[in-house]
Amino acid sequence: MSLKNDTDKPYMKQDALSHDDCVKMLYQVIDNEVCPEEKERFHEHLKMCMPCFKEYNLEKAIRNMIRSKCKKREVPNDLVSSIKGKISNSGAV
Amino acid sequence: MSGEEKHKYTQEEKESVFESEFLPLVDSLYNFAYRLTLNEDDAKDLVQDTYMKAFRFIESFEKGTNAKAWLFRILKNSFINEFRKKSKEPSKVDYHEVEAFYNSDDVDEAITTDLRVETVQDMIGDEISNALNGLDVDFRTVIILCDLEGFKYDEMAKILNIPIGTVRSRLHRARNLLKEKLSRYAKKMGYL
Structure with a gap:
């Protein structure tokens, strides 16, 4: 059997990512810092691993909450004019 | 510069x-x-x-x-x-201790909390905001840059002047701390 056939065995895909690797990758997947192949392997693992699946969904929910609920503060009205003023006073503009 | x-x-x-x-x-x-x-x-x-x-x-x-x-x-x-x-006020935590902790090998450990998706989704903005603001400034910063401002890891490395591996581990640690805070809060409020 050639080496090539060995690596092409279909079950290799499922075995490829260990639980520990998955935990390490979780944030990188959420932050979109992995290549499409790694992402696919990660999602293959999620199908078989309940703890990872739960953790992934929880982390996603926290990210979404941070984005939607940490409200933006209004910039004070005078800030931009004061910046412009300081720059022209410094003789720069 | x-x-x-x-x-x-x-x-x-x-x-x-x-x-x-x-x-x-x-x-x-x-x-x-x-x-x-x-x-x-x-x-x-x-x-x-x-x-x-x-x-x-x-x-x-x-x-x-x-x-x-x-x-x-x-x-x-x-x-x-x-x-x-x-600010004359000394840092609330021993910085070196923190640094050693989040650069240690066990930083990738999975922190399991009994926090559930529904519990998180039921929280209001102030609860999330307070938990985030309660983190030490270095941890808070990486979460703000990544989650609120959408910077990529390489951009964060440049902004913070730290290696990309440190961005990754600091972010990991920061998120675990945030999760612990949210979980403690949920317990206190009887959400869990």
């Missing part, structure tokens, strides 16, 4: 870069400054300071490149150099 390539701008170009590329970012910069200082006046001072420096060192900025990352880096450095020094 020494050692960086200089770009010659005419006075007119300087003003145009400042107006069209820098000033539109005031909203993001003010919010970042506020989340670092947790004080409106300090945040205003920090943003003004950042813009003054940006104008003074504008020749280190290459037109059309990432102005947001460049300005965030100036702001973060100003915060470290001026605001942290100014």
